[in-house]
Ligand SMILES: Nc1ncnc2c1ncn2[C@@H]1O[C@H](COP(=O)(O)OP(=O)(O)OP(=O)(O)O)[C@@H](O)[C@H]1O
């Protein structure tokens with residue numbers, strides 16, 4: 107089972123936000139309305155809430171894919187404000203897994219896993235064994251040199267998992283990572299995600315509709331209409 | 339796996355589009371290369387006529403075309419008497435049209451003209467040039483297209499002459515032209531006592547400036563120029579060069595638009611993929627470098643292909659019967675390098691806006707759309 111979050115609140119949270127506001131369409135669509143959230147290293151946090159409540163938006167802002175209208179994201183206590191800082195956050199600290207695998211067609215499985223390494227300016231040789239280990243752990247190593255469009259849906263999602271973890275991110279952000287899979291495949295991928303994150307001692311924030319997945323996480327955060335209404 | 343791989347897979351995905359982009363640049367480069375090669379060849383040939391082992395040219399000041407220049411014999415003698423001058427030879431240009439051939443260049447030359455010595459006499463006797471009334475000498479190609487050989491009658495413009503010799507030169511203009519003894523040419527063109535230009539051989543090439551000043555002072559209606567000076571300043575050459583660059587650059591511009599179009603499409607159809615790269619940590623600059631790289635691969639491939647095509651075109655033109663001799667391809671590395679450089683710049687320019695667009699893709703928004 108999952109170890110409970112270490113309540114070591116003496117050190118600053120790995121990621122935190124306070125007073126986060128975000129709207130779209132020049133303020134007509136209010137998505138986040140004053141979100142406060144502090145996540146400490148090693149936690150596994152499930153963000154739950156109805157469709158449209160703002161989970162993905164929050165996750166995107168936490169990971170540097172999007173910028174807030176108001177309020178800052180802090181990484182290890184330091185604010186992330188500029189586009190350059192967000193790029194660095196994505197490159198050095200965060201690994202994203204999406205509902206859709208978002209792999210790059212025509213590249214092989216291996217090459218897809220090398221994309222984050224390329225972004226970080228690392229030589230493929232440096233991460234060769236790392237990639238192979240991850241593919242081994244997710245059971246798709248035998249497909250390593252095949253173009254990703256040959257993989258099944260479940261395999262693709264596992265590939266996306268491997269890609270997210272290549273650069274050893276401290277923070278893994280998963281937005282309904284099993285949302286596009288059937289139940290069996292979904293729970294397999296979810297188990298792999300949880301295991302890998304634990305093995306790497308990474309921090310996980312997961313957005314999901316699925317109660318059973320949420321309960322497997324150490325901490326449950328409920329989002330409603332862009333506000334956090336429950337956190338334990 | 340490197341950035342180039344990402345560039346290449348995208349080029350391979352859209353082969354037809356890539357091929358069109360490459361072809362656009364290739365045609366631009368080929369057009370530029372062949373037009374410049376032909377024009378430079380033509381200019382080189384004309385220069386060859388003017389500078390035959392001589393250093394300077396004297397002709398009438400302020401004429402736009404040497405064919406209109408007139409230097410009096412009196413002044414030719416003055417030139418010959420100048421202390422800097424070793425030898426001064428008159429040359430009279432004329433153009434005639436003769437059945438089926440709208441433009442035949444005629445050269446009125448004195449019997450001792452060295453270009454007749456360096457030419458290969460395919461038929462006839464060098465020593466007899468200018469000695470026999472009504473005889474002229476044809477360039478090898480002129481002999482072909484006028485269908486006249488040694489001893490035969492040939493019609494030049496309104497008159498009939500006898501072919502006294504056929505010469506092969508290394509110069510296309512001369513090969514396609516007619517050599518007349520100076521006196522015959524003057525009579526035909528009604529330019530008694532004048533020459534178009536005087537080519538000057540100096541006793542010492544260091545005396546060029548002194549000679550030029552002397553001519554300006556003593557015969558003010560004439561101008562003396564060193565060959566290189568003339569080449570730079572002659573308006574006909576300038577027009578030719580400017581035209582060739584303009585045609586070449588216009589061709590390039592079209593090629594550049596092709597690349598720009600390729601790159602715009604390349605970015606627009608994969609906004610999502612570029613957003614994925616960004617979500618994996620690619621910086622805007624890295625994304626832009628992919629677009630730029632793609633454009634450069636297309637442009638440089640086009641440049642290489644275009645140089646090959648241009649070269650082939652020039653070689654073919656060289657062998658085309660009706661162009662024979664007039665195209666003297668000069669395959670200069672400077673032109674090739676310039677073409678590659680311009681292709682690279684064109685590619686970069688064509689990618690500029692698409693790359694900027696790619697840099698500004700909003701990752702989260704782009705990932706939302708399928
Ligand atoms: N780029 C955008 N432009 C306009 N509206 C947007 C944009 N992004 C998100 N929204 C809106 O913001 C609201 C929250 O979206 P978000 O994707 O964060 O919800 P969610 O909680 O992840 O929902 P789901 O569970 O369906 O994934 C939605 O109403 C959505 O339509």
Ligand SMILES: [Mg+2]
Nearest residue numbers: 161162163281
């Ligand atoms: Mg969502």
